[in-house]
Amino acid sequence: MAKKKANGNGKEKSIEESLWSSANKLRGSVEPAEYKHVVLGLIFLKFTSDKFEEHRKKLIADGKKKYIEMPDFYNMSNVFFLDEVSRWSYIMENAKQNDIALKIDTALHNIEKNNKVLKGALPDNYFSRLGLDTSKLSALLDTINDIETNKDKAHDIVGRVYEYFLSKFALAEGKGKGEFYTPKSIVNLITEMIEPYRGIIYDPACGSGGMFVQSVKFIESHHGNKKEVSIYGQEYTNTTYKLAKMNLAIRGISANLGEKAANTFADDQHKDLKADFIMANPPFNQKDWRGVNELTDDPRWRGYEVPPKSNANYGWILNMVSKLSDDGVAGFILANGALSGGGDEYKIRRKLVENRLVEAILILPRNLFYTTDISVTLWILNKNKKKQSRQIGEEARQYREREKEILFMDLRQMGIPFEKKYTQFSEDDIRTVVDTYHQWQTDGIDNIPEFCYSATLEEVEKKDFSLVPSKYIEFVNRDENIDFDEKMKNLQSEISDLLRAEEKSKVDLLKVFKDLGYEINISE
Template identity: 75%
Template sequence: MAKQKKETDNEGLQASLKTKTKREQIKEKTIEVTLWEAANKLRGSVEPAEYKHVVLGLIFLKFASDKFEEHRAKLIAEGKEKYIEMPEFYNMNNVFFLEETSRWSYLIKRAKQNDIALLIDTALHTIEKNNKALKGALPDNYFSRLGLDVTKLASLLDTINDIDTNKDPKQDVVGKVYEYFLSKFALAEGKGKGEFYTPKSIVNLIAEMIEPYKGIIYDPACGSGGMFVQSVKFIEAHHGNKKEISIYGQEYTNTTYKLAKMNLAIRGISGNLGEKAADTFLDDQHKDLKADFIMANPPFNQKDWRAENELTDDPRWRGYDVPPKSNANYGWILNMVSKLSENGVAGFILANGALSGGGEEYKIRRKLIENNLVEAIVIIPRDTFYTTDISVTLWILNKNKKARMVEINSKQKHYRDREKEILFMDLRRWGQEFEKQFIELTDEEIGQVAENYHNWQQADYKKTYKNVPEYCYSASFEEIQANDFSLVPSKYIQFIDRDSEIDFDTEMKRIQKDFKTLLQEEKQSQEQLINAFKTLGYEL
């Protein structure tokens, strides 16, 4: 007996040391990196587009279970043991109720069974069925359908098991992991894919500029919900109350719609993403919505988004020309304009082509400027997005641009109405490299851009803002009109002619000398060739 006990104790000690070593490794590498390495073991026949739902589904399961067990223990401690199997006592505290077969402890004990994939699918299905907030959110039969290797799946479960999601609520461990995985999956899927994810630095920039403190926030192409998550983070960072915002969004792709719902659920954010995944243009899920803030990264240059005679009398274009079916850029813009409240502000990303297009786009852009809606245009660095290497633009539309009169001639006291001015900023040379192929704006740069924008917004902006060559310029309506309503920043921002720093006389003399040498060398080569032929008895 003593020997058996000693062997058991040794096994327990070894298991403890093993667990400790694993946890130390996780801490050293960071949970995100360790999990990503474990998740990558599932690759092979499973595409990133598929296995992201597998991995994120498991992370959600662990998170939901930890929250459930924590609340269950709390109910027992409060003497409410008879209520521990009643969903109402969990849902009322924003905790998802889990039946025994959906709990992480149940699954981890069976991790090496051949039917573990089916057990996970059943667990996810049961959780969704029992919690209305998760309707349409969780992966559906992914694990069974993909035929995952049991050993690799068990290894991933074991790695996720080491995450203590309740250890430090302020750290938002699961949220960090989820965000990290979304970015890594977007990178893995490469150009032309990964549309579900907007780089964090761009979302941060929009949030810092439009400051969504309270009210209704809307995203018409919400992807995995990153705009909403960052809005809440912005509010918390500025000591606001996230209960003072309401979230509305829409997403076309069903799997991405699920990602968004799960992303919000993990962070305890309630939002209305519509009854289903649907096309924003053809099946608007929020027809009567008026939003205080709009944050969006809609698909770039979307072609054939409507049929020839489709949506021609849509109320969203009222007062404007119908956006061309060949490109949805201005369809997205007018959709957002129609959703803005009386004092609403929108920050969204579009391809640069929208700044100067002709035809209906020109007419719509001109009307937007004449209606005093365009407040700022910011060129984003190239290679910021994982899905395209083109340079893109951040637009800020504001339905309540402050009327500001600016003195332009102190002697005659002549003023101009600055209300219709537009701020242009060019960030193409900004940012730092990461992943050896992408660029991201640093937190300091984001703060600098936001501060510059807010300084410019002030009534006495002459004291706080100034035009800076190659960076920013505040253009008057008359200047924009003179440029035929183009919103291309380079038409307004002063760019230094670096060629003017070259001493052309010196350079031309150097080139002349080099050219003379080349001509002499060529002449010598010709003479040598002619002599060679003469030696052989041939005349040229």
Template identity: 70%
Template sequence: MAKNKKQVSFEDALWGACDKLRGTVEPAEYKHVVLSLIFLKFVNDKFDTRRQELKDEGKKKYIDVQSFYTMKNVFFVPEESRWSFIMQNAKQNDIALKIDTALNTIEKQNPSLKGALPDNYYSRLGIDVSKLAALLDEINNIQTNADKENDIMGRVYEYFLTKFALQEGKGKGEFYTPKSVVNLIAEMIEPYKGKIYDPCCGSGGMFVQSLKFVENHAGNSKDISVYGQEGTTTTYKLAKMNLAIRGIPCDLGEKAANTFTNDLHKDLRADYIMANPPFNQKDWRAENEFVNDARWNGYTVPPTSNANYGWILHMVSKLSTNGTAGFLLANGALSGEGQELEIRKQLIENNLVEAIVILPRNLFYTTDISVTLWILNKNKKSRTVEQNGKIKTYRNREDEVLFMDLRQMGSPFEKKYIELTQEDRDKVTSTFHAWQQAGASETYIDIPEFCYSANKKEIVEKGYNLVPSRYIEFVNRDETQDYDSAMKALQSELTDLLKQEEEGKKELLGVFKDLGYEIKL
């Protein structure tokens, strides 16, 4: 056990934790091993804080009464599950069993954690006792209560995705959605009150940031109910943990399940949908599968070759009468042909598409491509609504779509990534909301190289193509040029040149070595 707790960054502590696992478990398992332990530490830290509060309030006799913890959305932690007990036994041969018992006991004591925690996981892994003890020491250094404003579990998950995306493979489509992007979606669709749904909820980051948006705007999180689904068991468990430790009631279904083959919320009609579906899923359904599915009602059946429009129509089927959806898709969905074109045409003719926003490249840790934020709205007509105590009047925008290009926005983040700053997001959301309410109390104007409001006639003339550069005015460059593809080609060419240079160096060193010279370049 570490005698002196020191304040270290999450990154340093987690990397140290991984160092302890090398050669013991597969890299793909690292995040799952560490996350459950961090969860256990986090729950204990909150429990200890509440326990001290009770003592300070003169309620010492209630420190072992579970209801005095649950009333504050704090999980009650039995003695055998307490972090101090784990650390006292960290070097014992049965520590793996004690960890499994601790997690199992907490889950049994707290019904909202049902199905969230790993079952007999550490005993099955067979981690060497000394390495597991060293890992516990690293976790012990993390002060989980130190950063009350940020999504700690999401930050941990994001970190591991960054480090191990290559080992696990990018093909799974498992992309953690950066917080700045989730915030942008929330700030645009403003989920103040009603049901929020995410059909591919991952670690639950959309829900966490949605409720933070409500709280930051003086709303009441009790006015929001959360529904989600996740197909991967380990990620489903993480989402349950992530939401449970924040006291966010949620319905993620009884188990992990594929949203297409086993929809766990068939009768749900959501007021808000926020999602980041897997991009460009191939062979997501058999040729004769889901052909008559109710989710495609009135629309062309999505192609088997790509699930993008399957996700879109699934979300459309879940929207309430006045529902709004904000979700991410690969840029190819803006101009796809065949069945995709037919569905896109139907969505536009049904006045569902409200805004199309191209995002900058390098926002994601596991892919460098530029992606699109779609905003769909079931009610683009003139209307007056109350949002968080404020009356807002919306203009009739049934026959219009707002196009925005954010590719020149963003600031460097962690050297090779980009994030949308609060200033960036404010510019985008103020423009979007001014466009929605223009003619009431807001004024909107088209801005070259940034935004353009297109009417349906223009969109039809362009073949129902939704690529923003087909509409937004570009002053100093060819608007027909696909700059993303061109840049990617240049980067690929540069990579090849660097590789050739490296091979040339190795060949030269080999020549000198044959001549008896050891030279370092």
């Protein structure tokens, strides 16, 4: 296993940090978006090979040496079979050869071919295509070779390394990219709130599979049985689809991510699915997501207005609503604009409230995401309130009342610094939010200024079905009358005026020079 080293602050580096530092130094001119598939592909190759060798030794020890080259004797124990040229030992023996990139591509191709559950999972000709420097690739292999994947299984070394690398690559890719990864503290918050113990879990925009990984961790930490959940997901980007399959395979998590990477709206891979738990962080504010006349009769919108083609936010919401089981609950992230939009969005939001699906709205701090610095919202939709309200006695009365309320929470004062310019929830933050939410569900809570408010449906109706938390939560230290939407519209108008003025000044300046007999070509 890689030895821990001291970092710049004199503290001992974790295994993940040491490996990342070594691997990142070898990146050279390769972009992080490409390099992540190289590094994560090698981690996967090392892991699967170590598992294969471990099981191979067990077969020999059990007197089954004649079966050690038969794939079925590995697959029955959820171990991937590797032919000789796909094994890590073979790769390391040839690590200094000029054709090592081709050998790695061949190994990954053969592993996928020999193990049907890995269909479409592994990087395809990445190593040969990228033209990586042989000496750097060899050094990277030495770095990955330090990971003893079968040691200290209780602490999930390879899972920790894989997750750490995913987060670091997301940080490296930065704004406008890195959509394959939802920061861990957000995933933890959603998981702890909706508690996916057993049943069907679905993510319509699953990225690299982080929601699923954390769901299984939640089950294990609460002494549940991960065999009692079934996982379904869909991902649009082919390379991210592969990341998800590798991420889940490393952890021994079975999942149905569809036959291929595909657009959730145009090519739904799980049309008849009914999920008990939905967790998602779909793309924010997608434009032209369904074309002009496309998907207007889609069954997912049945009972609601057709979501506007100018923004997919409500398309994602109704996709999830259509896939909730009768007792299902969904927790998902959206841009704040979905809380108060007009037109068809207003009509959909109003019906969601009137149908008593909206259970909680939580405004989150800024800088939680690596791809955007905006504040976003966590929605909780819950169908099982109707089931709860059928209980008997005083508890039933409380649940019936809760069914007529929506919990609003403002978490913008929470969070601790992370990677200098980002924010993440601490464990105490998550516990505070989760405890408040669960107490509200069962016993009710007192409204707390600047933190939470339980609004009746009548109150929401009086606010014209706005779900902006600041319209309900009392603010004593800040101006509670600030209308965020109005402020943004005014700012937008001011910026537009400034840009128009700048453009006019530029035209006037060019005219002055032209009158003096000089031409200025501003396109150069």
